Amino acid sequence: MDILQETDFEFYGLKKTGKVRDVYQQPHQIILVTTDRHSSFDRIVAHVPYKGQILNQISAFWFDKTQDIISNHVLAIPDANVTVAKKCTPIPIEAVVRGYITGVTGTSLWTHYSDGKRDFGNFILPEGLQKNQKLQTPVFTPSTKDDAHDVTMSPSEMIEGGVITAGLMNQIENASMALYERGVEIAKQHGLILVDTKYEFGLNENGMLTLIDEIHTPDSSRYWQLDSYEQRFAAQQEPENFDKEFLRLWFKENCDPYGDTVLPEAPEDLVLELSHRYIHVYEQLTETKFTPGSAPILERIQRNLGDYIL
Ligand SMILES: Nc1ncnc2c1ncn2[C@@H]1O[C@H](COP(=O)(O)OP(=O)(O)OP(=O)(O)O)[C@@H](O)[C@H]1O
Ligand SMILES: [Mg+2]
Known part of the structure; x- marks a missing residue:
């Protein structure tokens, strides 16, 4: 399984690294690459398969359904993990x-x-x-x-x-x-x-x-x-949810997530459970079957971004 941890596409512009997105600055637009990084406790705690693609595609779904309310930053979605956006302050x-x-x-x-x-x-x-x-x-x-x-x-x-x-x-x-x-x-x-x-x-x-x-x-x-x-x-039961709380709890029980320099690796079954939750929300919301973009992801993104080189 190919996972998108980070990108090094500096030829697309100066890179700013957010918690989840790698952002390349061009004069009037930015290239937002949504990675599979998962943050919690203000740091990256895991890499979740398909998360980047799902976040980018769910956002695309909602930007489209709300553009009559307020204009949004989307210019193009050239790749499953990428949005080219208007540069705003x-x-x-x-x-x-x-x-x-x-x-x-x-x-x-x-x-x-x-x-x-x-x-x-x-x-x-x-x-x-x-x-x-x-x-x-x-x-x-x-x-x-x-x-x-x-x-x-x-x-x-x-x-x-x-x-x-x-x-x-x-x-x-x-x-x-x-x-x-x-x-x-x-x-x-x-x-x-x-x-x-x-x-x-x-x-x-x-x-x-x-x-x-x-x-x-x-x-x-x-x-x-x-x-x-x-x-x-x-019945005073918690609602059926898609929370990431179970992964937070695992870290709290197994290390000091605010203090430790290096964190232990989260168990694979928990990370895959989180991936399934993201896929589930995507499929239920868009009523389309989730199709992973082709791998290797980095090569695919670069191919799809070809036209956006400065
Ligand atoms: N159209 C835009 N113009 C300028 N900056 C943008 C635009 N869209 C997003 N950004 C900025 O790009 C970065 C995206 O990175 P990311 O989503 O990883 O967020 P973060 O700020 O590190 O974390 P969080 O979203 O949890 O606050 C953010 O700093 C966001 O403010
Ligand atoms: Mg953000």
Whole structure:
């Protein structure tokens, strides 16, 4: 099985390495190669077969289905793992929208709520919510995009702190809510609940707000199975999900993922399970059978990118 760990295509432009994507900078466009890298604890913990292709193709699916809401960065998808995109100036905000109260990490809504927090600045949650319950209306919980760690702030805190102007924040919130609503509607048609998600925006060369990076992928979003949700929620069982939590737990139990310089290799069966989950979301959502792109992946990408050499 061929796995895409990293690329060295510097002849396409200066390379910037994200956690998951290798990004090549050209004067007016960027080449985003989505790799099979899997990040957790702010570091790469595994390489998951087909993950890069699936993320790129799920994003392509959603960019297409939302272009009437807001213009996005896609120019071309010359390869299963590659998007050629308009170069934008990224806005350093993660625009998070949540339709359900859930999560286990320090930034999750359920963690704050179960610690007693009700007033989130731009919305107040009622008493008596249960974990995984659907919210009356979706909520907007943006955070700053920081190299060290993201900080959740209400929109007015961001405006007062000078992170962003009120006008732009308002545009981002409106776009995010409309994108999430569309996401929920289409996911539902395919038997899925789009639980929560995170968007990134940038400004294009004309200063217009543009959706960038990725959209509604299993990395940026949480999906649950629709048909079993109600019954499981009533029985206080966790929803059927596609979470990566099991892999996080394995690392927590087998090493110190924040402290150790070198991490142990994750067991192959866990990595393959994760790969199957990505494939499952792709197939259920797009209602098409997943077909791996031809291998070797690196050679194939280079062949397909031939025309984009500077
Ligand atoms: N159209 C675009 N113009 C400019 N930069 C972009 C565009 N689309 C994506 N990017 C940037 O490219 C990088 C993609 O890398 P990757 O998705 O691996 O993200 P990351 O920022 O390292 O992690 P995360 O997405 O979890 O924050 C990000 O820094 C993103 O902001
Ligand atoms: Mg990203």
